[in-house]
Amino acid sequence: MTLPTNVFRRPPVKWCRIEEKAERLLEECRAFEGKERVPLPIPVERWIERPLDYQFGIEDLSRFGPGVLGCVFIDEREILVSDRIRTDGRFRFKCAHELGHMVLHAGKGKNFHERGELEPGSDIEVEREADRFAVGFLMPNVELLLQLDEIVSDHALDLEQTLLAITGESTESRQLWTRLLVPELCRRFDVSRQALVYRLEEIRFRDGKQLLPKRIASELVRHGSAPSARASSRH
């Protein structure tokens, strides 16, 4: 059984262009590797170099200023990410965020040097756009829903009943999200809990009902990071 993906609304129009851009690049990478489905977790660092053909480096970026964690040089087609966060759960999100600047913002600047917040939710428009790109690239919607479907099947749960349960704010829903779905999705996609929740929150049914109820989403974010899944999900 598969999730009825056609019942889900598309994201707001202004984000569609970014979402489509991320999907196109993912498709290009998937085809390049000759795979039927994108590999998980999305190998963003590897794909930035090949097939996407950008220069990529992990190095000390302190020469660009204190606290600089990522740089994009549009003309040089170069992305640098700080070695300070190499083993950090934020690293992959940062790589995808910088790739977002590279493919979305060529007309808005030559270079992007940034520091500080690395998780979704910035108020600055270009940063929000790069975040949007990053969540789209690291957690493609179709794959997210397929994985959700697989987790439900793997645990011998009934899909229809589970869907009904998890869209409500019952104790059962809370337990399913916090003990099973969120930790498992974080592990499979190798993303932080915050990035995953940001992505899940925008998935809605046609009647506007959220897949992940708002109150549970805020609890998940408030209660900090998901247990580290990096080690077990590295291939």
Ligand SMILES: [Zn+2]
């Ligand atoms: Zn940025």
